[in-house]
Amino acid sequence: xxxxxxxxxxVYASAPExxxxxxxxxxxxxALALGTFFGPFQAMxxxxxxxxxxxxxxxxxxxxxxxxxGVLNAIVFTQLFAQxxxxxxxxxxxxxRPNMTLAWVSFWMALGGLLLAAVPLxxxxxxxxxxxxxxxxxHWAFYLGAAIFVxxxxxxxxLVLDMWARWRKANPGKITPLATFMAVTFWLMWFxxxxxxxxxxxxxxxxxxxxxxxxxxxxxRTLFWYTGHPIVYFWLLPxxxxxYLTLPRLAGGxxxxxxxxxxxxxxxxxxxxxxxxxxxxxxxGIAPYWKMIHTVLTMMVAVPSxxxxxxxxxxxxxxGRANGGKGLLGWIGALPWNNPTVLAFLLGFLAFIPGGAGxxxxxxxxxxxxxxxxxxxxxxxHLQVGxxxxxxxxxxxxxxxxxxxxxxLVARGMAVASQWLWFLGMFIMTFALHWMGFLYxxxxxxxxxxxxxxxxxxxxxxxxxxxxxxSGVILFIAAFLFFYVIFATALQNRRExxxxxxxxxxxxxxxxPQGSRLAQLTERVWFWFGIAVVLVVLAYGPVLFQMFxxxxxxxxxxxx
Ligand code: HAS
Ligand code: HEM
Ligand code: CU
Numbered sequence: 264x265x266x267x268x269x270x271x272x273x274v275y276a277s278a279p280e281x282x283x284x285x286x287x288x289x290x291x292x293x294a295l296a297l298g299t300f301f302g303p304f305q306a307m308x309x310x311x312x313x314x315x316x317x318x319x320x321x322x323x324x325x326x327x328x329x330x331x332x333g334v335l336n337a338i339v340f341t342q343l344f345a346q347x348x349x350x351x352x353x354x355x356x357x358x359x360r361p362n363m364t365l366a367w368v369s370f371w372m373a374l375g376g377l378l379l380a381a382v383p384l385x386x387x388x389x390x391x392x393x394x395x396x397x398x399x400x401x402h403w404a405f406y407l408g409a410a411i412f413v414x415x416x417x418x419x420x421x422l423v424l425d426m427w428a429r430w431r432k433a434n435p436g437k438i439t440p441l442a443t444f445m446a447v448t449f450w451l452m453w454f455x456x457x458x459x460x461x462x463x464x465x466x467x468x469x470x471x472x473x474x475x476x477x478x479x480x481x482x483x484r485t486l487f488w489y490t491g492h493p494i495v496y497f498w499l500l501p502x503x504x505x506x507y508l509t510l511p512r513l514a515g516g517x518x519x520x521x522x523x524x525x526x527x528x529x530x531x532x533x534x535x536x537x538x539x540x541x542x543x544x545x546x547x548g549i550a551p552y553w554k555m556i557h558t559v560l561t562m563m564v565a566v567p568s569x570x571x572x573x574x575x576x577x578x579x580x581x582x583g584r585a586n587g588g589k590g591l592l593g594w595i596g597a598l599p600w601n602n603p604t605v606l607a608f609l610l611g612f613l614a615f616i617p618g619g620a621g622x623x624x625x626x627x628x629x630x631x632x633x634x635x636x637x638x639x640x641x642x643x644x645h646l647q648v649g650x651x652x653x654x655x656x657x658x659x660x661x662x663x664x665x666x667x668x669x670x671x672l673v674a675r676g677m678a679v680a681s682q683w684l685w686f687l688g689m690f691i692m693t694f695a696l697h698w699m700g701f702l703y704x705x706x707x708x709x710x711x712x713x714x715x716x717x718x719x720x721x722x723x724x725x726x727x728x729x730x731x732x733x734s735g736v737i738l739f740i741a742a743f744l745f746f747y748v749i750f751a752t753a754l755q756n757r758r759e760x761x762x763x764x765x766x767x768x769x770x771x772x773x774x775x776p777q778g779s780r781l782a783q784l785t786e787r788v789w790f791w792f793g794i795a796v797v798l799v800v801l802a803y804g805p806v807l808f809q810m811f812x813x814x815x816x817x818x819x820x821x822x823x
Pocket of ligand 1: 394495496498499541542561564565568569571572573575576579595609612613615616618619620621622623624625626627631634635636640643644647648652
């Protein structure tokens with residue numbers, strides 16, 4: 264009884280950053296819950312089953328749902344998760360408290376921006392999809408809300424740089440601890456990457472208020488993809504961070520190399536941004552040699568993921584062998600597959616292998632002609648962001664919510680089931696989408712189930728369409744189980760002392776940074792940031808200069 268009173272007291276009094284992290288993360292999961300709700304409807308659409316009429320009169324059409332799906336999942340959930348992990352982990356590692364006033368300002372900015380953008384989204388006044396390509400024009404509140412939401416991440420950048428500076432002052436000459444190094448390079452990458460979106464937002468806001476009559480669609484697309492490619496690493500790197508820092512330990516082993524992990528994050532800082540034209544191979548107005556340069560740079564940015572494949576697999580092998588696994592592959596079975604967090608990462612990484620291979624197909628300039636704007640593309644990225652990134656977040660929530668709140672995980676069996684089902688559903692859906700896109704050229708972003716002509720044209724693909732229906736049902740159940748588990752965990756009244764005192768499961772490294780030349784080199788973060796800026800200026804400067812000096816503004820349109 265005494266214990267209960269003690270822990271009902273105030274868990275956050277001695278660690279206010281826990282409350283901040285909890286609120287950020289749960290807001291992100293709330294966004295994911297609503298965004299994911301539309302997923303099965305879209306999967307049914309590609310199964311030839313039009314369930315959208317069921318959503319009327321609340322949601323008007325396919326594109327309103329698809330916009331909510333893309334915006335809430337890919338922009339809102341991902342950013343909020345990054346603002347949780349990439350602030351909380353370095354704070355814990357360094358034993359420093361982030362500036363709590365600014366941390367809360369960032370939370371309220373994110374929430375305020377989200378609510379402002381939500382109004383036109385829910386009223387069908389902003390069904391412009393998460394890429395908001397001009398000349399599609401949304402209500403100003405959408406652009407303004409989105410801008411405020413994204414700008415809240417700039418405070419997160421500051422929070423981490425500030426903690427890093429304080430730590431360095433107190434520890435001169437020491438090598439930055441790994442989580443902090445990852446967070447610093449991550450936020451610097453995001454700062455450089457987000458500039459395209461910031462400039463685009465200025466145009467779009469002015470345009471939607473009527474201060475300027477038109478915007479140039481090609482310039483808007485180019486600014487969008489300047490941010491739009493690196494944003495996928497903004498989604499991915501929190502998952503990688505958790506995979507390096509916590510997964511080996513949770514699996515019962517160690518990280519094989521700390522310096523290699525630093526190299527990976529450094530390469531992402533260098534190569535994430537100057538590659539955006541691989542989304543614009545089909546756009547006129549960009550000379551092919553520029554597209555070729557971005558193709559080559561895209562192949563470079565796959566390297567850190569290949570290093571990650573090696574390092575994480577090797578660390579898992581160390582864990583499996585420590586658990587008693589024998590022989591060539593026996594260590595795989597010896598991994599703790601019944602731990603829902605480990606399971607989520609293992610399955611997520613398995614999906615990431617074909618997802619990454621598909622990315623190389625997309626990036627291969629001429630092969631891209633065959634897949635661009637087909638459902639192959641949602642097939643690709645549901646393996647990446649829909650599976651690995653989302654499963655890493657789901658899996659992490661299973662220990663992080665107890666860690667932050669002191670409340671034990673409820674319904675562990677359901678947690679495990681949700682991860683198997685999510686993986687299975689995504690696997691089936693993405694398999695079907697790849698096939699339908701590559702071989703039958705079925706377009707993405709198409710409400711085919713609402714069009715008898717389209718259904719007639721694509722009838723050869725009926726078997727694959729059936730798989731989409733199956734996947735939609737499985738994913739719906741998976742999502743239901745997952746959200747039940749986390750919200751029931753967070754909202755229960757029970758707290759346990761052991762949970763409150765539990766530390767972040769940071770992994771020990773076998774090969775350490777002390778004395779490593781590689782680690783010394785990566786430590787010169789500002790120098791590498793400068794090189795990243797130069798690369799961006801070289802890869803984008805001349806093209807952007809030309810576009811800015813030859814603008815062809817067009818007025819807005821509403822097609823929905
Ligand atoms: Fe992509 C389109 C190229 C990675 C997301 N991508 C998209 C879109 C999204 C997206 C959302 O070049 C659509 C945008 C839209 O709406 O139009 N992508 C790539 C390439 C990579 C890549 C080369 N993408 C991602 C990631 C994403 C993401 C990551 C989200 C998180 N993508 C493209 C291109 C397009 C594109 C074109 C435009 C297509 C078009 O025409 O529109 C690379 O970064 C991928 C590198 C990854 C690997 C895999 C490494 C494997 C690992 C797993 C190891 C396994 C282990 C398991 C450890 C090389 C790390 C062990 C397990 C045991 C059980 C033992
Ligand atoms: C688009 C299904 C979860 C991000 C789509 C599409 C389908 C789909 C079929 C293609 C729609 C079209 O092109 O017309 C699902 C299902 C999910 C799910 C069944 C799980 C229940 C997620 C998650 C994320 C995500 C977790 C990211 C975190 C996206 C994005 C698009 C998309 C960014 C593109 C939207 C656009 O083209 O504007 N989804 N999805 N999805 N999905 Fe998902
Ligand atoms: Cu890309």
